[in-house]
Structures are given as structure tokens and as C-alpha cells.
Amino acid sequence: MREVHVSAIADAVKKLCMDANWSLEPDMLRAFDRALGTERSAAGKQVLTILKQNAEMARTRRIPYCQDTGMVICFVELGQDVHVTGGALYDAINEGVRHGYQEGYLRASIVRSPFDRVNTGDNTPAVIHVDVVPGATLKIMLMAKGGGCENRSKYTMLTPAAGLPGVKDFVVECVKTAGPDACPPLILGVGVGGTFEKAAILSKKALFRELGSPNPDSTLDALERELLARANRLGIGPQGYGGDTTSFGIHILSYPCHITSLPVAVTIECHAHRHKEVTL
Amino acid sequence: MSVSTGADGIKDVVTPLSDADVTSLKAGDRVRISGVIYTARDAAHGRLLPLIEKGEPLPIDVKGQIIYYTGPSPARPGSVIGSVGPTTASRMDKFTPALLALGLKGTIGKGYRGQPVKEALRQHTGVYFGAIGGAGAVLSEFVKSATVVAYEDLGTEAIRRLEVDGFPAIVLYDCHGGDLYQDGQKVYAREDG
Numbered sequence: 144m145r146e147v148h149v150s151a152i153a154d155a156v157k158k159l160c161m162d163a164n165w166s167l168e169p170d171m172l173r174a175f176d177r178a179l180g181t182e183r184s185a186a187g188k189q190v191l192t193i194l195k196q197n198a199e200m201a202r203t204r205r206i207p208y209c210q211d212t213g214m215v216i217c218f219v220e221l222g223q224d225v226h227v228t229g230g231a232l233y234d235a236i237n238e239g240v241r242h243g244y245q246e247g248y249l250r251a252s253i254v255r256s257p258f259d260r261v262n263t264g265d266n267t268p269a270v271i272h273v274d275v276v277p278g279a280t281l282k283i284m285l286m287a288k289g290g291g292c293e294n295r296s297k298y299t300m301l302t303p304a305a306g307l308p309g310v311k312d313f314v315v316e317c318v319k320t321a322g323p324d325a326c327p328p329l330i331l332g333v334g335v336g337g338t339f340e341k342a343a344i345l346s347k348k349a350l351f352r353e354l355g356s357p358n359p360d361s362t363l364d365a366l367e368r369e370l371l372a373r374a375n376r377l378g379i380g381p382q383g384y385g386g387d388t389t390s391f392g393i394h395i396l397s398y399p400c401h402i403t404s405l406p407v408a409v410t411i412e413c414h415a416h417r418h419k420e421v422t423l
Numbered sequence: 424m425s426v427s428t429g430a431d432g433i434k435d436v437v438t439p440l441s442d443a444d445v446t447s448l449k450a451g452d453r454v455r456i457s458g459v460i461y462t463a464r465d466a467a468h469g470r471l472l473p474l475i476e477k478g479e480p481l482p483i484d485v486k487g488q489i490i491y492y493t494g495p496s497p498a499r500p501g502s503v504i505g506s507v508g509p510t511t512a513s514r515m516d517k518f519t520p521a522l523l524a525l526g527l528k529g530t531i532g533k534g535y536r537g538q539p540v541k542e543a544l545r546q547h548t549g550v551y552f553g554a555i556g557g558a559g560a561v562l563s564e565f566v567k568s569a570t571v572v573a574y575e576d577l578g579t580e581a582i583r584r585l586e587v588d589g590f591p592a593i594v595l596y597d598c599h600g601g602d603l604y605q606d607g608q609k610v611y612a613r614e615d616g
């Protein structure tokens with residue numbers, strides 16, 4: 144049994160929150176450069192250039208890339224030979240969020256109840272998913288998820304007869320309805336199969352794969368490429384001003400499902416794709 | 424006139440705006456906005472609407488003004504403001520026609536708006552500007568001062584008076600029915616899905 148103290152978890156989460164909001168990951172910066180090489184629209188190119196400047200300014204001045212510093216989503220892979228000591232895992236994560244957002248000058252965007260809508264003031268609580276896995280390490284994958292794009296995420300339960308064509312049309316439709324509200328260029332996380340909630344969780348988890356990397360499943364990889372090409376033929380473009388770069392990438396995860404079901408969940412993510420991970 | 428065209432083709436817009444100013448702006452025009460603008464988003468609009476319905480005075484005089492839909496991140500010590508990009512405008516659609524009827528001339532946000540807003544822009548001679556969503560760090564450079572003028576308890580959602588200098592935006596919807604999204608996207612659409 145390896146012991147990991149809660150203070151190490153809180154410190155790690157605090158740092159991930161600040162870093163994620165100040166410094167876009169290299170996969171995002173490469174995506175801007177790739178798009179600048181292919182985008183035909185002058186307005187689209189200008190948006191991409193400004194977004195690159197924005198990333199640079201955020202990193203050097205340690206101010207958030209976007210003022211919507213998001214709701215924190217954590218996927219934790221907890222090795223079954225790890226013993227968390229000194230307190231509760233979930234409390235430690237929220238403690239990290241609290242300090243990260245307050246000390247990092249990040250916006251508090253969470254209300255304590257969807258009904259009375261009183262701001263919690265420190266961006267807690269996070270949405271936390273824990274998977275128990277073999278081993279003696281604790282991995283935290285953290286995302287600061289913006290609201291504008293999240294609000295355009297969608298779920299549908301297709302019939303098995305709707306099949307692959309139905310899945311494809313639904314994903315492309317999601318890009319269309321997201322439009323400029325979700326701050327394109329977009330990244331799509333798609334979860335296919337499982338159940339209602341499983342598909343939704345997969346759609347979030349899919350976003351953690353490095354942008355531009357192939358899907359390890361060759362069938363899904365081909366599907367991702369086809370859907371990305373279709374999304375980018377819609378003409379929406381950066382910010383919806385018209386152009387070729389509507390999406391930077393579409394990431395798909397799938398899971399076995401019931402003979403009656405074909406669940407499809409699509410998480411819409413914007414160009415402020417703030418994701419970081421750490422292994423303790 | 425508080426709209427003039429610079430040597431670079433970008434229109435300089437200085438608040439407050441008159442009907443003639445708004446009429447001269449066309450969808451697709453790039454603009455630099457200078458002067459005073461006000462921030463307000465969901466919660467502040469939620470408080471303004473009952474006042475409008477009862478005919479009571481608002482905490483800000485919206486006549487000729489521009490409302491920027493944003494909730495800035497906190498300023499670091501020594502800075503004027505934190506990151507300050509636009510939020511999705513359609514969430515404010517419910518409130519915008521009433522504010523335009525009171526003389527509001529412009530809004531700044533991102534994303535499509537509903538037909539009633541488009542009609543109100545025509546009827547009351549208003550304009551909808553777009554700022555780049557997610558470019559909050561860059562946009563903070565154009566804000567010279569920020570003061571909370573109402574609803575301080577709402578935190579980031581309070582109404583702030585911003586003094587801006589050359590704030591970059593683009594005309595998304597003009598008062599003549601022009602729509603940059605429609606015009607821009609049809610040029611690049613290669614297939615209907």
C-alpha cells in the first residue's frame with residue numbers, strides 16, 4: 144500500500160487549475176498553427192492569429208486565456224494500491240480548486256444550487272469522476288470547462304436501425320447547432336454506446352486525448368477523420384464569421400451497449416480547451 | 424457623428440451613439456470602440472427587467488449606450504481588469520428588445536440572436552457587435568478603467584462602467600437586416616452537413 148497525503152492532492156489540483164487557465168497545452172498551440180496553414184477566410188485567419196496572441200499574453204502575464212475559467216472536471220485514476228491519508232479525496236480536490244481559483248485570479252463561476260443561483264465564490268465544487276485501476280499511482284486529469292460551449296452539448300438515444308449513419312448525422316448536426324455560441328474552432332468529445340450516463344461520461348473523457356493524435360482504434364480513427372472533414376465543410380469557421388476551420392478535432396470513445404440501444408453523447412468544447420494532468 | 428473610418432478601413436466608434444451613427448454601420452464592418460460602455464449579463468439583466476416593466480428608473484441611463492455581455496475575471500493587483508471576453512448573447516435575448524426601446528444603441532457579445540432581437544434592432548435602430556469569444560486576455564488591453572456601478576453583490580455579474588480605447592469588434596447584425604454570420608458562412612459552406 145502506497146500512501147498519498149491529501150495535501151499533495153490539493154496542491155497538485157491547485158497548480159493544475161492555474162496552469163490550465165493560464166497556459167494552453169502544446170497540442171492546442173499546434174492546432175492554431177495547422178489551421179493558419181489551411182484556412183482560406185481572411186476573417187478566420189485573423190481570429191486564429193488573435194487567439195494565438197491571446198494564448199501568449201495569458202501565459203506570460205498569468206491571466207486567464209478566457210474570462211470564463213470554467214467548471215472544474217476531474218477524472219481521477221486511483222490505483223487500488225494507493226491509500227489516501229489525512230482526509231477525504233473529494234475534499235482535497237475541492238480544496239485545490241478553491242485555492243487555485245482564489246490565488247490565481249480566476250473567475251468564480253459556480254452557483255451553489257441551480258435554483259437559487261447563489262455564487263459559491265471560490266468555483267467549488269468540481270465535478271469528479273473516479274476510476275479504480277490496478278497499480279500504486281494516482282492520476283488526475285483536470286479540465287476547466289467553459290459554459291458557453293458546454294451549453295451546446297447534446298445527447299440522443301438512437302435506435303440500432305439508425306446505425307452508423309445516424310450517429311454521423313447527429314454529430315454533424317451538433318456542430319451546426321453549436322455554431323458561434325460555442326466559440327469555434329470546436330473540439331468534440333463523442334461517447335457512443337453504454338447507457339445514458341456512460342455515453343455522457345465517455346464524451347467528456349474523450350476530450351483528454353492529445354489533439355491531433357490518432358484514435359488507437361483504427362475504425363474510430365477513420366470515423367473521426369470523416370466527421371472532421373464534414374464539420375469543416377459546413378463553412379461556420381473561426382467564431383462563425385465564415386471559414387474552413389470550424390473544428391480542430393473530433394474524439395470518439397465507445398462502449399458495449401444493450402441490444403435495444405444506441406446512445407450518443409456529444410460534449411462541445413471550445414478553443415479554450417484547458418486540460419492538464421498529473422500523476423502522483 | 425461619432426463614427427469615422429480610419430486609414431486602415433476600420434471604423435472608429437465613439438460612445439454615446441446616435442441613430443445616424445448606428446445607421447452608418449453595416450454587417451461585416453470592423454470597428455474600434457472608444458468611450459464608456461457598460462457590462463451586464465444574465466443576473467444583472469434579470470434585475471433590470473422588473474424595473475423596466477414597472478417603469479422605474481434603471482441604475483444606468485442606457486440612452487445612446489452600449490452594453491457588453493461579459494463577466495470579467497478578477498483583476499490582479501495593479502491591473503484594471505482581468506480577462507474580459509464576450510459571453511453568449513442569446514441568453515440576453517429576452518431582455519434586449521425592452522432595452523433597445525429605452526434607447527440602448529448597441530450590444531457586444533458572441534453568437535446568433537433570435538428574430539425578435541433582429542426586429543428590435545431595425546425598429547429602434549440598434550446594432551449588435553461581436554467581440555472574439557475566448558480572447559479575453561487580449562481584450563483586457565483595451566480597457567482603461569472599470570468601476571462597479573450597480574449590483575456589486577453579483578460579483579463578476581455586477582454592472583460595470585468600462586472606459587475603453589479602441590476596443591476591437593465587428594458588426595454582426597446591423598439595423599438594416601444585415602447579418603455577418605449568414606454572409607460569411609455561405610461563402611465557405613461546401614455541403615449541407
Ligand code: SF4
Pocket residue numbers: 209210211212288289290291292293324325326413414415508509510556557558
Ligand atoms: S465557449 Fe470557451 S472560449 Fe467561449 S467564452 Fe466560453 S470558455 Fe471562453
